[in-house]
Amino acid sequence: MALSQAARQRIVNEFIPRYPSKRAALMPSLWLAQDEAGWLAPEAFEEIGELLDLHATDVASVASFYVMFHRRPIGQTLIEVCENPSCYLAGSRSEEHTSELQSQSTISYAVFCLKKK
Numbered sequence: 001m002a003l004s005q006a007a008r009q010r011i012v013n014e015f016i017p018r019y020p021s022k023r024a025a026l027m028p029s030l031w032l033a034q035d036e037a038g039w040l041a042p043e044a045f046e047e048i049g050e051l052l053d054l055h056a057t058d059v060a061s062v063a064s065f066y067v068m069f070h071r072r073p074i075g076q077t078l079i080e081v082c083e084n085p086s087c088y089l090a091g092s093r094s095e096e097h098t099s100e101l102q103s104q105s106t107i108s109y110a111v112f113c114l115k116k117k
Contacts, residue, residue: 002043007032011051022052030063039070 003011010032015025029052033044045059052059063069 002037002041003033003047004036007036008051023054025052026059026062030069034069039073
């Protein structure tokens with residue numbers, strides 16, 4: 001079980017009534033699940049989908065679209081390096097600091113997780 005009973009109750013009693021449709025409660029439900037576990041396990045997609053009457057793949061596709069959701073375990077300290085054009089234009093030169101990293105976004109250890117986005 002990816003979600004605690006308290007999280008399930010919060011989704012049903014607080015999030016769903018707050019929004020005009022169950023689907024609109026998806027983002028806060030994902031945040032809650034990630035806050036509990038530190039990441040979003042595939043079981044969380046299924047459980048959230050059941051509560052919101054959505055298919056697990058729909059839940060997973062929303063989580064995969066946003067970089068702030070973690071779909072695999074992360075280290076205790078997350079270091080994110082921005083590599084998109086807007087960061088570059090703002091003066092970021094992340095390639096100087098991350099040249100040893102492969103383009104496969106995440107290197108994870110027990111304490112640190114370096115994520116390129």
